[in-house]
Amino acid sequence: MRGLFTVALKARQKLGKYKIEKRLSEGGFATVYQAFDTIEGHRVALKIPHAHQMSDDLLRDFRNEARMAARLEHPNILPLKDASIIDDYFVISMPLGERTLADRLQKRLALKTSLGLASQILDALAYAHQQKIIHCDVKPENMVLFADHRLRLADFGIAKVALKTIRGSGTGTVGYMAPEQAMGKPSPRSDVFSAGLILYRMLSGEWPEWPYEWPPAGIKKLRAKVHPDFIAFLKKAIDPHPRNRFRDCEQMRNAFLRLKPRVLSYAERRRTKSA
Missing domain, CATH: 3.30.200.20 (Phosphorylase Kinase; domain 1)
Structure with a gap:
């Protein structure tokens, strides 16, 4: 050309x-x-x-x-x-959306808002994984928010090509990338890892960092906010070893949906108790 x-x-x-x-x-x-x-x-x-x-x-x-x-x-x-x-x-x-999730994360998110956004992220990725498509670049900058509070995941199809090109030029960041993906071996479990990091950030206010040892920064805030079973869910999602994670985002989404009512009722009980 x-x-x-x-x-x-x-x-x-x-x-x-x-x-x-x-x-x-x-x-x-x-x-x-x-x-x-x-x-x-x-x-x-x-x-x-x-x-x-x-x-x-x-x-x-x-x-x-x-x-x-x-x-x-x-x-x-x-x-x-x-x-x-x-x-x-x-x-x-x-x-064209209103802003990205990265922009929104500059301010604190309420629990219900975080769970609502998490549900939309996992719905998008679960659907893609059902179609045998891996995103490869799941990060807040690729999540666009619209006026109706809808989150839409961007760059499907673009992400894989972009990442290959950026790696070849020696630039870019691996801040949201699963360890095995950084080694050039992405799988649906890699999208699980990236989604788990984002959910952890939304709920705790902190980003887990390499080498992703448990517990990460922000764990005290997280324990004060959500049910212990949901903390175990997040721990499974961001395990550095891919075989220990959910096999894909469909399995992760289904686990999330089972836990979501428990998280909300747990938060309500704690609120009532402290009132």
């Missing part, structure tokens, strides 16, 4: 039918912009990979992954609206 531009896009710049409004974020693989679709008349998010990342081989990988991701139709999965080359830019168009 032809060489791609390397300069950043500017506000009011036109890119095909899209008018760039502002830059939303930038990572090791791509920059995300808010843009206005002048044909359909609504705002979208445009993910544009960095020019030095792109190649014919990468585009071929993207085509294969996009076709795979197109099979995923779920209310908690962000759909890929379009992926095409416009004015020498490779442009991935997606619905």
Whole structure:
């Protein structure tokens, strides 16, 4: 393919039918912009990979992954609206949310809010695993929140290609990545691990860190907040050894749904007792 531009896009710049409004974020693989679709008349998010990342081989990988991701139709999965080359830019168009879960985590989450978000994360991943698809990059930055309190997991199909490219360039972070995935051996249990880290963070306010020894930071807050059985659930999810985890997010989601009423009633009893 032809060489791609390397300069950043500017506000009011036109890119095909899209008018760039502002830059939303930038990572090791791509920059995300808010843009206005002048044909359909609504705002979208445009993910544009960095020019030095792109190649014919990468585009071929993207085509294969996009076709795979197109099979995923779920209310908690962000759909890929379009992926095409416009004015020498490779442009991935997606619905525009209000903010990411990473943004939301800057402030404390109530227990019910955390459990509601956790349920949506696990529903999305359970559905993907039923379709034999692994996300490979489950992190708060890839979870988009919408006005109706819906969480939608983004970058299915993009994540696998992006991670391979970032690893090849020697950049990126393994902060949410299962140990075996960092060694190049991802499986559904790797998504389980990443989801477990996020649930732990939402409920305790702390991120478990490598080497993921138990108990992690924040365990006192967690024990004061949730039922002991749910702590055991989280411990199983973020076990450094993949064979000790849930086999996939469908099994993890089912365990979560069994425990959720127990967590809520436990919290209510503690609230009543302390009143």
